[in-house]
């Protein structure tokens with residue numbers, strides 16, 4: 001057993017942490033999210049130069065990593081810095097799908113992701129799917145050497161700023177079938193694609209993607225026709241593992257900000273950190289953060305060991321729901337009125353942690369999925 | 379002991395329902411946010427015209443002589459119709475202070491306008507350095523002839539941007555025990571030296587403000603009661619402020635809406651609905667049961683009040699549980715909305731608006747904004763301190 005990071009991982013962690021502290025403080029982040037596009041191409045390029053994108057891929061694809069532990073190192077720091085650049089949708093989700101499906105498209109596009117050139121998003125949810133990945137109403141009909149796509153993808157992260165998207169679409173069956181789902185790669189400027197973009201409440205960019213008879217060459221189908229669901233599940237689980245690491249960073253930061261604030265804030269002639277009831281709340285926040293950290297490690301290590309581990313991903317996600325809610329709500333409460341002002345960083349961590357609770361399925365969903373994975377439920 | 383409503387109560391309920399039906403403006407229905415100053419005043423005036431702006435006030439000042447049961451029914455039907463109440467600063471805060479402690483001249487000058495909402499009041503208690511420890515406040519009022527000269531700053535002042543007058547706690551004697559040197563002043567916001575600066579809260583709302591007071595001249599006749607006795611009046615007001623804080627009816631109403639949405643919302647595909655999910659429905663039922671416990675705690679408190687034991691430390695129980703339940707419900711709304719809780723949308727005409735279903739649009743913003751309820755009006759930690767001390771004698 002070994003919970004130490006490798007030397008390379010430790011170096012990456014240190015340099016990223018330093019970079020974010022020096023170049024990506026809260027003020028800078030607020031400037032970025034208030035800009036027209038809501039992200040910084042400059043920061044993105046710097047991340048690429050630091051090797052953060054390449055760290056997500058194996059050497060065959062110009063990368064130098066690709067394990068879940070590699071991703072964990074990066075995502076934890078992104079969580080602490082509340083980074084908004086589209087790493088999760090581009091590198092973890094889209095890059096992950098390309099890597100998993102392999103072939104020419106992977107060879108062509110992964111190096112472009114690894115170099116920071118390409119920004120991508122993955123549309124898996126639909127207006128009526130709730131959290132079920134198999135619920136796909138979007139249709140893809142074969143027409144000679146093309147597919148014609150029609151439907152709507154909901155809340156696709158990075159869609160308004162992406163160059164390319166991957167979307168799930170149905171090549172056969174109906175929306176309750178697990179078979180018949182395929183993955184398609186498309187340029188966001190293809191005829192018939194309309195992206196209705198918006199900021200999310202926690203400062204990211206996303207959009208609903210409307211596909212109206214979009215013609216896509218058959219070579220842009222990645223993976224096997226009709227057999228995409230296991231691939232999608234595997235990559236979403238990988239993203240959940242990455243998100244858990246981000247959550248551990250977010251929770252850690254909320255603990256720090258809260259202790260700092262309570263030490264400095266005085267009421268009744270003493271720092272409020274001296275009130276035992278607040279101390280106990282901060283202790284419970286700390287315990288929730290430690291549990292989140294443990295589960296993020298667990299999920300990353302099991303995923304690396306087993307390739308794909310549904311129970312590990314779902315249990316980490318259930319922990320995330322619990323930790324983010326408790327730590328976030330307590331952090332605000334202990335800040336008093338200051339906690340709900342836009343000018344304090346803590347509220348922004350709280351908003352992001354709340355949105356993480358439902359991203360890729362909320363706790364109720366993953367509790368059941370865990371039960372299925374461990375044989376308690378069909 | 380008796381739970382049934384009398385025939386007279388039912389007639390009264392009918393009257394309330396009919397009134398709300400006719401008077402709660404159609405264009406406000408279904409709207410949760412973004413009400414304007416005019417909207418608030420307009421509705422307050424409609425209630426006032428009916429004599430219902432301040433049911434809790436004594437009849438001689440324009441209140442009602444309703445029984446507690448009637449007040450209960452009124453609250454319930456207001457919530458069912460999803461109206462907002464009359465302006466709380468006026469009717470539950472400063473009004474009762476004025477009719478209880480004000481001079482005859484002050485009552486005459488302020489009560490009718492307060493009741494009719496011809497004055498919009500705001501509450502100037504908290505300061506940057508004085509939140510939970512309110513009595514440590516430092517805004518200074520120095521007597522100069524017939525005036526006080528006031529200097530200092532107030533913060534978290536809700537809707538000060540709409541207000542005509544502010545009721546303020548100020549320090550008039552810095553040399554005594556902190557609770558003993560405070561006075562209660564009524565200040566016209568148009569007086570030179572008063573400035574209001576917005577504080578923007580999570581979700582982008584402008585609901586609270588900083589209020590700066592710089593050499594503000596306030597006539598001595600605008601002081602309530604005696605100099606240096608302001609803390610007594612302030613505490614009296616806080617008890618009134620808290621007495622309506624449980625919000626049982628509003629919570630039931632919001633939960634009912636969520637149930638309707640969940641009963642209709644696909645859990646996946648054309649299969650079961652969200653309400654069929656046992657994990658979800660369990661949360662709904664638990665909240666309902668907790669609401670019932672809160673409701674009956676409130677009813678017991680009301681009947682105590684009727685027996686002449688005015689609102690006491692028990693109101694802290696209602697504040698704690700009431701706000702916790704409001705917060706649980708607003709979190710549940712975020713769960714119901716799923717991915718569509720995420721888009722941050724203001725209706726600006728250019729986008730496909732809203733992206734998701736109507737119920738999802740403000741779910742997250744309401745949840746974030748609702749964190750305030752366990753902070754304002756005395757934080758829930760402070761309420762627990764009050765119960766520990768005043769009820770349990772610890």
Ligand SMILES: Cc1cc2nc3c(=O)[nH]c(=O)nc-3n(C[C@H](O)[C@H](O)[C@H](O)COP(=O)(O)OP(=O)(O)OC[C@H]3O[C@@H](n4cnc5c(N)ncnc54)[C@H](O)[C@@H]3O)c2cc1C
Nearest residue numbers: 333334336337501503504509510534535536750754757759
């Ligand atoms: C949306 C909103 C609207 C408001 N509107 C108004 C208004 O219109 N007028 C007005 O005057 N004020 C208003 N307030 C202010 C409100 O009353 C204060 O925020 C509240 O009293 C808490 O003070 P604080 O924010 O300074 O927090 P602090 O007092 O600094 O508290 C920070 C944390 O310390 C805890 N704490 C403090 N003392 C103790 C203790 N002794 N034991 C245990 N825990 C303790 C608190 O519970 C809290 O968790 C409003 C506040 C909000 C958020």
